[in-house]
Every structure is written in C-alpha cells, then in structure tokens.
Amino acid sequence: MAKLTFENAMKQLENIVHELESGNLSLDDSIKKFEEGIKLSNYCSAKLDETEKRITILMKDQDGNITEKPFAPDKEQE
Numbered sequence: 001m002a003k004l005t006f007e008n009a010m011k012q013l014e015n016i017v018h019e020l021e022s023g024n025l026s027l028d029d030s031i032k033k034f035e036e037g038i039k040l041s042n043y044c045s046a047k048l049d050e051t052e053k054r055i056t057i058l059m060k061d062q063d064g065n066i067t068e069k070p071f072a073p074d075k076e077q078e
Contacts, residue, residue, distance in 0.1 A: 004043065006044060006047045010040075012040055013040045020034065020037075
C-alpha cells in the first residue's frame with residue numbers, strides 16, 4: 001500500500017463528501033463513509049499542524065538571513 005499523502009487524503013475526503021451528498025448510500029454505508037472521512041480529516045489536520053510547526057522553525061538570524069533548524073515531530077505520522 002502506498003504511503004498516504006496530504007493531497008491523496010484530501011482527494012479521498014472530497015470523494016466521500018460527494019458520495020454522502022448524493023444520497024445514494026444506505027445508512028450503514030453512509031456511517032462507514034463518515035467514519036472513514038473522520039479518519040482522513042484527522043490525518044489532514046495532523047499534517048497541517050506538523051507543517052505549521054515546521055514553518056515556525058524558520059527564523060531570521062541577526063543579519064536578517066533566514067536559517068532553518070531541524071524539526072523532529074513529537075510522533076511519527078503514518
């Protein structure tokens with residue numbers, strides 16, 4: 001299985017929204033899709049939080065030069 005990327009997760013989430021909005025799913029299928037959507041939403045949110053942390057690490061030094069410090073996430077994302 002390929003590693004999930006933010007872009008792929010967003011695309012899957014968009015597809016789930018369209019499926020749910022179509023009204024063609026049974027209640028059980030709708031609940032399964034909703035649960036899958038929540039997982040994807042949480043994944044995307046975590047990726048955005050991680051990215052925000054990485055961006056804030058970029059800092060200007062005393063001469064106005066931008067430097068980057070290594071970022072070590074609190075826990076590894078799948």
